Amino acid sequence: MKMEFEWDENKNKSNQLKHGISFEEATKIFDDEKRVEHQDFRQDYGEDRWKTIGQILGIIFSVTYTHRAAVIRLISARRASQKERDLYENQ
Numbered sequence: 001m002k003m004e005f006e007w008d009e010n011k012n013k014s015n016q017l018k019h020g021i022s023f024e025e026a027t028k029i030f031d032d033e034k035r036v037e038h039q040d041f042r043q044d045y046g047e048d049r050w051k052t053i054g055q056i057l058g059i060i061f062s063v064t065y066t067h068r069a070a071v072i073r074l075i076s077a078r079r080a081s082q083k084e085r086d087l088y089e090n091q
Helices: 009-019 023-031 082-089
Strands: 004-006 036-040 049-056 059-068 071-079
Touching (some): 009 023, 023 059, 059 082
Parallel strands (some): 004 071
Antiparallel strands (some): 049 059
């Protein structure tokens, strides 16, 4: 089953400038069968947010997103922190 994605284009441009990865590239994280997914409970965002840690072209990234019906809405994408890389590598 093919996943569907969406995002705010202004946020995508901002993310590219800040983190060097587009949301289109970030969708490739869902191809990583070894990816680590967990819900983000750090604060009340008014919606359920999820974080996935996985590899894109050999680099470990962290992608935050929410589900809108059957669509995954990307919120942010960046290189994973050391703690996140350790979590991914030691699963």
